[in-house]
Amino acid sequence: MDKKLLIKKALEAKEKAYSPYSGFKVGAALLTKSGKIFTGCNIENASYTPTICAERTAIAKAVSDGEREIVAIAITGDSEWTYPCGVCRQVIREFGNNAIIIITKSEEEYREYTLSELFPYSFGPEDLK
Numbered sequence: 001m002d003k004k005l006l007i008k009k010a011l012e013a014k015e016k017a018y019s020p021y022s023g024f025k026v027g028a029a030l031l032t033k034s035g036k037i038f039t040g041c042n043i044e045n046a047s048y049t050p051t052i053c054a055e056r057t058a059i060a061k062a063v064s065d066g067e068r069e070i071v072a073i074a075i076t077g078d079s080e081w082t083y084p085c086g087v088c089r090q091v092i093r094e095f096g097n098n099a100i101i102i103i104t105k106s107e108e109e110y111r112e113y114t115l116s117e118l119f120p121y122s123f124g125p126e127d128l129k
């Protein structure tokens with residue numbers, strides 16, 4: 001897996017952020033099992049609550065293109081280390097339970113986690129079986 005490419009794509013996607021209210025930009029890039037990359041940025045709204053995080057933008061693009069299995073997701077934001085919010089962790093749980101989560105500031109500086117490290121004892125599709 002080309003981690004550096006995924007990180008580069010996340011950094012590029014961040015520049016597309018539409019965040020006039022918070023002024024906080026986030027970018028994400030994910031790799032699916034079939035080898036495709038999808039990117040996303042945060043998209044805010046004047047009514048605030050419809051705001052979509054970068055991670056969920058990328059996941060919605062992948063799933064709506066028929067790609068349901070995330071192998072890795074790189075995330076970058078305006079804080080020193082930007083971790084996914086709780087809602088995004090739950091959405092990654094749905095489509096990337098075994099995903100590697102790469103939290104990154106630059107192509108050289110990144111941290112890697114499994115989803116279960118960031119989201120232990122989670123509720124997921126298996127609970128409903």
Ligand SMILES: O=c1ccn([C@H]2C[C@H](O)[C@@H](CO)O2)c(=O)[nH]1
Pocket residue numbers: 019022024025026041042043044051052053054055082083084085088
């Ligand atoms: O992991 C995160 C955390 C926050 N945001 C966005 C939502 C909002 O536009 C801005 C401030 O919360 O950052 C993301 O996209 N992903």
Ligand SMILES: [Zn+2]
Pocket residue numbers: 053054055056084085086087088089
């Ligand atoms: Zn989020």
